[in-house]
Amino acid sequence: QKEVEQNSGPLSVPEGAIASLNCTYSDRVSQSFFWYRQYSGKSPELIMSIYSNGDKEDGRFTAQLNKASQYVSLLIRDSQPSDSATYLCAVLSGNTGKLIFGQGTTLQVKP
Amino acid sequence: SAVISQKPSRDICQRGTSLTIQCQVDSQVTMMFWYRQQPGQSLTLIATANQGSEATYESGFVIDKFPISRPNLTFSTLTVSNMSPEDSSIYLCSVVQGGSYNEQFFGPGTRLTVL
Secondary structure (H helix, E strand, O other): OOOEEEOOOOEEEEOOOOEEEEEEEOOOOOOEEEEEEEOOOOOOEEEEEEOOOEEEEEOOEEEEEEOOOOEEEEEEOOOOHHHOEEEEEEEEOOOOOOEEEOOOEEEEEEO | OOOEEEEOOEEEEOOOOOEEEEEEEOOOOOEEEEEEEOOOOOEEEEEEEOOOOOOEEOOOOOOOOOOEEEEEOOEEEEEEOOOOHHHOEEEEEEEEOOOOOOOEEEOOOEEEEEO
16 A cells, blocks of 8 residues: 555646645655645646645645544645646655655546 | 755766765755665665764665765765666765754756666
8 A cells, every 4th residue: 555645636627626636645644745736847846735624725726634544635626727737646754754746647638 | 945956966887886965955954865766666764864974774785885975064976887778777965954853855856777
């Protein structure tokens, strides 16, 4: 079992729809969770961080965390073609203090 | 967040040679890391660059192949030694600025092609 798992996609949504990206993790003591966006040929960009159970909203982005289920998600409302990218889920390992990345989910927003 | 630059942005090298990649930050940071991203893959941590002491390497990465320096709180280098085509990757430095949130920010990356 991988430490951080994501569906590689591609996830295809029409413009204006809600895109839902999911991530599960295996380390029960993890306390910090991050979503990065990576455009093709570019480096990862931190877009959301979440540390407590529940929802955290920032503009069109909402991160959701459920530590009991070891599940973190990212919702993108009113998806735009410019949101088309790979989204990387990252979990700070509770044991090592290092960031563990999932394989990433490719999102395609079609006009 | 800190502004991070990397040099070179890309390079094409011959096998058997070495390349040193520089990472410069515009402010002091508590932690610096080096990652590798192979084509179509996610990020793999190579090592933690420790200021004033030897880097801490992850399993599968060794100092002889990837020597790292961090002489101060704003600068680090990663050398890819005795390169082979399998070393063709994007190499990224990242930083944690401090505080308790452990947010990591990435430099623009160095795209390395080994022929």
